[in-house]
Amino acid sequence: MLCADQHFSEAEDYTIILPNFVDTETVESNMAAFPNPVTNVLNLQNIEPNAVISVYDNTGKQILNQLNTNNQINTSSLKAGIYEF
Numbered sequence: 001m002l003c004a005d006q007h008f009s010e011a012e013d014y015t016i017i018l019p020n021f022v023d024t025e026t027v028e029s030n031m032a033a034f035p036n037p038v039t040n041v042l043n044l045q046n047i048e049p050n051a052v053i054s055v056y057d058n059t060g061k062q063i064l065n066q067l068n069t070n071n072q073i074n075t076s077s078l079k080a081g082i083y084e085f
Contacts, residue, residue: 033085042073055085 032045047053047068055064055073058081066073073085 038075040074040076042075044068044071044073047071053085055083058082 030046034043034045044053049068051068053064053066053068053073054062055078057063063078063083064073
């Protein structure tokens with residue numbers, strides 16, 4: 001996730017991959033993720049409860065897939081790098 005102002009980690013557009021659907025759709029949202037850069041836990045705001053959160057590396061490979069149960073993504077197992085979700 002890249003933003004024009006890298007001091008804030010607010011995304012304007014992101015892609016949600018919906019399970020049981022064939023197509024993806026781009027959704028405008030007030031979703032926010034912080035801190036950036038992240039060390040062990042990425043906090044999320046304005047994410048639907050039980051939404052599926054997928055994390056992809058810079059090659060597009062899905063490396064993490066989890067339900068949103070606590071508005072956080074544990075990133076402690078990820079190598080340093082740039083990721084998209």
